[in-house]
Amino acid sequence: MDFDSVLAGMVAVDGGWTATVPEDWQQGRTAFGGLSAALALSACRKLVPDLPVLRSGQIAYIGPAIGELTMRPTVLRRGKSVTFMGCDLMSGGAVALRALYAFGDARPSTLSAVAEGPPDCPAPDDCAPMWGDSAMRPGFARHLDQRPAGKLMPFSGADTGDLLVWVRHRDPVEPSIEALVAMGDALPPASFTRMRQLTVISTVTWSFDLFDPHPEDGAGWLLMRSTDDGVGDGYAGQDMAMWSESGRPILKARQSVAIFG
Numbered sequence: 001m002d003f004d005s006v007l008a009g010m011v012a013v014d015g016g017w018t019a020t021v022p023e024d025w026q027q028g029r030t031a032f033g034g035l036s037a038a039l040a041l042s043a044c045r046k047l048v049p050d051l052p053v054l055r056s057g058q059i060a061y062i063g064p065a066i067g068e069l070t071m072r073p074t075v076l077r078r079g080k081s082v083t084f085m086g087c088d089l090m091s092g093g094a095v096a097l098r099a100l101y102a103f104g105d106a107r108p109s110t111l112s113a114v115a116e117g118p119p120d121c122p123a124p125d126d127c128a129p130m131w132g133d134s135a136m137r138p139g140f141a142r143h144l145d146q147r148p149a150g151k152l153m154p155f156s157g158a159d160t161g162d163l164l165v166w167v168r169h170r171d172p173v174e175p176s177i178e179a180l181v182a183m184g185d186a187l188p189p190a191s192f193t194r195m196r197q198l199t200v201i202s203t204v205t206w207s208f209d210l211f212d213p214h215p216e217d218g219a220g221w222l223l224m225r226s227t228d229d230g231v232g233d234g235y236a237g238q239d240m241a242m243w244s245e246s247g248r249p250i251l252k253a254r255q256s257v258a259i260f261g
Helices: 003-008 033-047 138-142 177-183 190-194 216-220
Strands: 011-013 016-021 053-061 065-080 084-091 094-104 144-147 161-169 202-208 222-230 237-245 249-260
Touching: 003 016, 003 161, 003 177, 016 033, 016 249, 033 053, 033 065, 033 084, 033 094, 033 177, 033 202, 053 177, 094 190, 138 249, 161 177, 161 190, 177 216, 177 222, 190 222, 222 249
Parallel strands: none
Antiparallel strands: 011 016, 016 065, 053 094, 053 202, 065 084, 084 094, 144 161, 161 222, 202 249, 222 237, 237 249
């Protein structure tokens, strides 16, 4: 089932929406984190259809999200320009994900600055697929097109954790902010370049800020970079950035990852 079909399958229930995540969208014993975040975001936008532009998100991955999920969105505050919404994603009666989203209208300002541009790298068509037919490819990754554009590859035993990868949905998708947010979690952990073999991992938290996001960005190629800066005690912290194919900054993020091994 493709990304749009999963979101289109959301059904209204008392106090929220339900959706079923097929096995081919699983990441180990839970749903792909980007898809879970997109489902929570979609539930917020369904509850309040006239929300401003999404500006930031803070997401905690609390437990496994399997099979039929229930999203329960809540308006926390609606101000003159900024609306805060929360959403719990439930699985088996327990909270699997808790999301906080901030939506904001544009406001006049005397301040203006542009985030750093992308590093030099080959175009997507000049890069080979990340996984090919490798047995190490996660199940959900068959729905993604991931093409490394940097010098380091997963499981190369490098001294640093640094991934630079072109990503997009493999199947055609309707342009949407949900499709864009899903791609924000499309990379393996940066620490994969330090490893020699596949290790079980799990995202703990993910926070991101968006710079003037365009819904159509979610339907095309996106360049993502992830670099770890603190690895130990079974956890890794990493910075993340995203650019459009034309080089426009889209997202900056911070992620905490649990490493089992």
